[in-house]
Amino acid sequence: MLSERQMMILRAVVRDFTNTGVPVGSKALAKQLPIHVSSATIRNEMAALEEQGLIKKTHSSSGRIPSVEGYRYYVDHLVKPDPLQPNDIDVIQTSLGGDFHKIDEIISQSATILSNLTSYTAFTLKPELKDSRLSGFRLVPLGKRQVMAILVTDSGDVENQTFDVSEAVSGDQLEAVVRLINDQLVGLTLPDVLQKLQTDIPLKIANYLQSPTGFLDIFGDVLTRAAQERFYVGGRLNLLNFSQDSDVDSLKSLYSLIDKTDDIANVLGPPSDNISVQIGNEMTNDALQNFSLITATYDVNQHGRGMIAILGPTRMPYSRMLGIVGAFREELAKKLLDYYRNYDE
């Protein structure tokens, strides 16, 4: 249990350290705090805070820096998100104000905006497609042997892929396949489609084609790509600013971590309604020991829920960051609702 004064001191330590990066000592605190006590008193309180594992020293006679637990306490109990700077609001609204023709453009643009605002690295995941349904499938013959497969979902997502057909296939046959898929699968959720694709469909398609597997593979490919959570990264290079003593190896593993599509869900953690903060070793991943991750979901009504996140050094100014993330999730949700409304009507 912390006294009021201890909280005040802890808050000041975190604030000061996140701002300056220098361990903060009793004297500086005494001068800075609103209450009027001597540095010796501060020292006593700091000893108590250290006792509880909330702050620590970098060496035996140094000032204090927050421990991970200290940051945690600060984030959970002491911080208040800063309201956005007018300037920041401007940036968001102009960057997001344009006319977009694809959801992906909005989401990827968002990653850039977020990284600019924070000067950290930002992630954006588009709303999950798990619940969206197949609304159309096309096969468009392009040349002698090339065909493009196009898949459309009811939420306006389009996924396509070109492939070669190994044998000569007639337009009629293609048509038949398309008709079959559209008859049987349209309206189902993507996971359901994927499942049927492995059971019912191969039998039926065999009527039209001798070796149907090729087609189904392609269709499956396009499908899984569409169903996969697609994520975007902004401000990759900002990570360079925080890799202390330029440890190339850890930088590399960091970069390969954030570029691997499959891992990202693991890294970000499960979605939650609140804005969530993960600090340093609270994340299991070794490469992230000196980083903090702020994640937040955004809801687009029946169109599902997506996620945004920023990754920065453990000593980030949390109040400002929480403010930005909180505001941005709202703006993004609004923008997407707008987009869908336009698209639906």
Added chain:
Amino acid sequence: MLSERQMMILRAVVRDFTNTGVPVGSKALAKQLPIHVSSATIRNEMAALEEQGLIKKTHSSSGRIPSVEGYRYYVDHLVKPDPLQPNDIDVIQTSLGGDFHKIDEIISQSATILSNLTSYTAFTLKPELKDSRLSGFRLVPLGKRQVMAILVTDSGDVENQTFDVSEAVSGDQLEAVVRLINDQLVGLTLPDVLQKLQTDIPLKIANYLQSPTGFLDIFGDVLTRAAQERFYVGGRLNLLNFSQDSDVDSLKSLYSLIDKTDDIANVLGPPSDNISVQIGNEMTNDALQNFSLITATYDVNQHGRGMIAILGPTRMPYSRMLGIVGAFREELAKKLLDYYRNYDE
């Protein structure tokens, strides 16, 4: 004019320094060289080489390192490309051996292979499309207001883009546009198409649509994207290994340089039949002062010519790198010919 012995010494200095990264002294050279002379003699010769600006000292009593001019002389007169390691041949052939369905896959895969072989950063440009011709154009209605535009060239390239149509457009109208474009533009080279698009076409299309500009913009978009040289980068992270003293700023400018599509042609320089080497400040770009760039073209007969390149530290083992680039350009050309042959027949 260099004597035989001076050449031998220069070659040895470059070899040694590129291998070890340590300035090389007279004693080490005396031991290493095939001829039997004392270190004092070597010192005299080195003084002569320094006189000519081919090698230099890092400080008044240090060993010598090659100057840019020294590297240049070495590359122009002394180096012999190493033959490929059996292991490397293996890597190339298995990585390139698979079944590809798109040229872009081959080219992008090539960047990865090259970067793996060299442990530097690799670039690959696909064969220019300037000379290839439009072979087909499609507009595929996807939903109420979404349409996909697809463009195919005679070299098998496919480019597509989804867009919203602001007004309700009937299928008939779309068909008419498609027919018009196919009638008027198929068979022309892409630059010609682009040109006609600004002159003849708008007039004709006005018969079918009230506000044709939207469509033409889209078509133009897709077209320019297809005509643009597309390039791929492999081994981005390898740059981290060579950024001495972790100068974050120069790293950043380096990365933004290689990620900007429009600049890449400038950076790589004009294509030439030979393998070309650019060393340090021979490149005007500030960010590249400590790097060397090896570029080479590859020819795919009538399908045009592309480019590959590797970017590494000035002190790279040139003989090995020249060997790799030389061999790889051939393999890639072969593979692409194969691909086109399959595609054409």
Added chain:
DNA sequence: TCTTAGCACTTGGTTTGTTTGAGTGCTAAA
């Protein structure tokens, strides 16, 4: 004339020691 042994000299890097300043814990008095 070319080569080489020998030597004085230069320099960066490493080690070792010193100083300084910010900060701490503890004690004893207010």
Added chain:
DNA sequence: TTTAGCACTCAAACAAACCAAGTGCTAAGA
């Protein structure tokens, strides 16, 4: 409970000393 005072610690900055590698030059030898 607070605070002034004091002894103590440690990183960082600076300086001195030393070492190893290498150089240029000179003078003798082939």
